[in-house]
Amino acid sequence: MKKEKSPVAEYMKIRRYMLNFVEQAGEKSVQAPTILELSRKFGVSRPTVSKAMKMLTDDGYIIGRPGLGAFTNPAKINRLQVTKYKNVALIVGDGMMVHFEPYYLELLGRIGVGIARQNFKANFIQLPSHQQEAAAEEIAATSCDILLWISPPEELSPVIRQLRERGKRLVVLANTPDCKEGNLYFDYEAFGYRIGKKLLAEGRRNIAYLLNTPAWSRPLIGLQKAYQEAGITLDSRLFFPDMIQLWPKLEKLLNASGKVDAVFSAVCPTSVFLPFYHSLSPQVHSRVRFIVEEDGQPAESFSGWIFRTPFQKMADEICRLLALECGGIPQEQTGIGIPIVEQEVKDGVYL
Structure with missing residues (x-):
């Protein structure tokens, strides 16, 4: 069954289109599209267009001229605007x-x-x-x-x-x-690859990754590539897909010597990760390499690698x-x- 269009949504589309039309007309009073033209353009009924145009007329954006049609109202544009943006x-x-x-x-x-x-x-x-x-x-x-x-x-x-x-x-x-x-992208894959090379140089092979989600798996792709080039397949059981019981599970692994050599937190930034980090023993801090994104909370009393998303660049x-x-x-x-x-x-x- 074909889903019917919402009259409210269609009205808002027509209104937004006509407000842009009024602004583009500027100081001139320009004839507006007819109800038939707008009906065809948006694929809606004439009553829906008529309602939208009536409300625009009531708001002063459109002026009706009997026998001539509807025209834009230059008085509704921002006359204080000194720059053409x-x-x-x-x-x-x-x-x-x-x-x-x-x-x-x-x-x-x-x-x-x-x-x-x-x-x-x-x-x-x-x-x-x-x-x-x-x-x-x-x-x-x-x-x-x-x-x-x-x-x-x-x-x-x-x-x-x-x-x-x-x-x-x-x-x-x-x-x-x-x-x-x-045109552009944040190069998280190259970042993950570089992290992988550095972890390999330190002899680390058991990498816990947070979180393995579709939106945040790009550093993991680069990380896996670095290890694959070294002939090593990372243990996917250490790739956490969500936050469900994340901290208890990770703490158990970290407290068991040899289970985890590094924690790569691509999603949980310092404001989320550091309370967990500070709950761990000094022995875990010294044994495991931690990689965390820094957000609004500075990495106080933290040892590891911090990265930042270069928003300004x-x-x-x-x-x-x-x-x-x-x-x-x-x-x-x-x-x-x-x-x-x-x-x-x-x-x-x-x-």
């Missing part, structure tokens, strides 16, 4: 996120500062579904100078190709270097590519990996 539209993940985790918040914050300094304004696009046709229609209906898509899911890669073929300007932060549509590179793309220099062939760097810490002192 470029508009970047943003999609995060599958375009349906309601809550943003700290990872995305920090990245978006740094990107926001960068694009503001380049005189961009921004709006978020919420996609109606994972259906490629519906996603492409929603993006095409959004007026913008350029689109920035952060971590698009693999199933929507054809949408990116389709948009570029239509002449849409895009910059894509991909999840992996394998994404052919991506990524934000700077994204802003550079946005400027190039907006300047008419296509960036779809770029594939820039931003490296992850580790640093050794001894009893809270960064070496």
Whole structure:
């Protein structure tokens, strides 16, 4: 059975489209698309369009002129705006996120500062579904100078190709270097490979990995590659897939000599990991190599390797590519990996 479209969702799409239309018209009063044109464009009934247009008229964005049609109202634009801003539209993940985790918040914050300094304004696009046709229609209906898509899911890669073929300007932060549509990516695989080489040099073969999830397995891929090159297959039973009873299980392994030589915490940062670390004995601290991401909590009284996600480097590179793309220099062939760097810490002192 074909799923019926939500009148509320369709109304919001029409409203957003027309608000962009009013803004693009600027100081001129421009004739708006007819109800029939909007009905065909969005694939909805005329009553749905009529309702949306009536509310826009009531709000003052549209002026009805008997016998002539509907026109934009220049009085509704921001007349205090002294700069003609470029508009970047943003999609995060599958375009349906309601809550943003700290990872995305920090990245978006740094990107926001960068694009503001380049005189961009921004709006978020919420996609109606994972259906490629519906996603492409929603993006095409959004007026913008350029689109920035952060971590698009693999199933929507054809949408990116389709948009570029239509002449849409895009910059894509991909999840992996394998994404052919991506312009940039955090090079976690190379980072994992380098960590693997360092652990091998120390003679460590029993590596506990936290957490082996689809989103955070990229360092593990590089880690396994380093060991495979040395003819060693890591024990997958030490790869923890979730947080269920994680700390008791890991503590038991760490207290048993020879079971674990290193703990690679790709997901649990210092604010999460350090309380567990501090509960372990000094003997475990000295015997096991710990690799942890540093977030808001400094690595006090910690010994091991700390790494940080280089959000600022990524934000700077994204802003550079946005400027190039907006300047008419296509960036779809770029594939820039931003490296992850580790640093050794001894009893809270960064070496």
